[in-house]
Amino acid sequence: MRARLEAVAVARPDPGEARASSVALAAEAGLACLARAGREPAEVEVLVNCGVYRDENIGEPAMAPFIQRRMGANAAFPPSRSAGTLSFDLCHSTCGFLSALRVVAGFIESGRIRCGMVVASDVDPAAGSRGLALDPLGAAVLLAAGDGREGFAAFHAETFPRYAALYESRLSWVGDLPAPARPPNRDDHAVLVRQDEKYVTACVDCAESTVRRFLAARGMEIEDLHLIVASRSPAGFSDELGRRLEAAERVPPPSDPSERVHAAGTGLALAAAMEGGMYARASRTLLVAAGPGVSVALALYTKDADRPRGG
């Protein structure tokens, strides 16, 4: 049973909102997704959140239950439909969206569930983070069991640890540091992000080589792809990857090139492809994400019954 993409949605905070909530943005995107698919929240059997930067830097429980509750997806006992909903967080930076799709698609393929959702949202958890450049955004993708004619055909991931030091982030206790060493306005914990100037180029290098290996192993070429959905994070990644692959015309342009996103970057790119009509016309779509590590994640989505070799 192949997992089919049923709907994609993004959510942005209201213009006047003082501080965006990662839970609210993810839930809003999730509910919009369900509305587009004509489904009820209770039909979501697995909900995976892959956002990294979250409200209050909460460590326990996962953020997914808060999102599940806000969406009204089998939150109370007994569940309103089926056996209920399992929700959890999967953290894999900007590759998390594709890793989470891989997990949910697997549950559908193995027959454990018929409908699952991946959500992502990132917000600056508190004023005073250092190096965290984010526009709050939520994204959601709804997957469901299909009829076999379309769905995810293959997933792939590689890591390049020699680039591990190019992007590092942590939540650090800064309360006892002298004032010049602390982020402004912080005297407790602060998110500290360090991105080397070579980071984006390394992501593109690694993604390009991974894509070429992945396609070659399946007897495919870039020309066989109708659409390349490259994550909107890190900034500049999708445009540069399109140029490197000599397929810029098959990478959907961003609705707002200046928007800075993180884990939701793949969902945002997918939404742009759907809104612009490119997704509807594509029979073979490659989703590409790269992030800290450097890690690269790929997913091949096809709308024909046959899976490519090695899928």
Added chain:
Amino acid sequence: MQDDRPNAASAAQRAGAGRGLGVSAGAPWTSRIESVGVCLPRQRLSTRELMASCPGAADVDLEGLTGIRWRRVCSDDEDSHSLARDAALDCLAHSHHRGPDIEMLITCSITKYRGRRDVNYEPGVSFVVKNEIGAAGALHFDLSNACAGMLTGVLILDDFIRRGAVRRGMVVSGESITSLSRNATGSVQGIASPELASLTLGDAGAAVILERNADGTPGITACDLVTFAEYSDLCVARPCPHGPGAVMHTDAKALHQVAILCCVPSLRRALERSGTSWGEIDWVIPHQSSERAIREGTRYVSSQLGGVPKHIVYNLEAYGNTSSTTHFVALYGHLRERRIQPGQQVAMLCFASGLVVGAVVFTMDHLVEAYARPA
């Protein structure tokens, strides 16, 4: 090519057996636990010593309430990362596999401390651990699901193995979680304090390797987890506003009450899919919260499902509540003491913040042999 898919038919027969995550309906393979590893910090802290540092809890008999006498606590050179790595290495030491054989690695720590003041965000713990144990080619990600983390990791890895996406993988967690205890000592005021549960915690690392089951033994027969998010506020941990580490507020009484109520349908499904009953389970390994909670919980479950399991596993006295690692720390201890025998059925029960409930059921096999010889 030889067809070594021993459970293809039975899995298909179970396809219509109710709903829930329990078991892959059409998957051709099954998985088994191939190895378990643990890393415990060197330093022990007694409940008596801990309570002596809680001026507001002089009248609380924590040891009597919970059965916790000792817990391990990290020294300055130990943290979530080192506990996860060393548990993973211990797991490999008991395994027939080497690091490069691991095709998938999931870390499930709630705490992700590097040192005492830094919580690691990116790259993730799984990225670091897989490279340190020589599993550089493994598919990896971090997972967060409170104390249900490792069992959620087992559910996912079991699914990958059942589908044939990987042949083997590792689920790891390192919990340096006693900063919550340290930060609670000045705040706890009596038995109803929302930070009292923080005093039950202990540090530990644990790891488990699952592999494709090729010898026809049952292996893992069900993984069924459900989140009842209406109760997600009952236990929440945040960064401490006054110092390094975190603080956790728990309504322990309410959490316990809803957990035992909510777990029954999930546990019933897991038992049915395993073709067994509550009374036929040889070993129940509950989440290690407190002895009283475990006794009351199992009594309630017995009243709902009928029968009484042969053994309930407690290891609270020595280790306290080691959060996401409790089930595998307990299993490891029983393997080393050679208590669990091949053919016996084991049910790991999940009660976690979120609220996450459920069970992983498996039949013990020749795994015990790895613990009958020096690692």
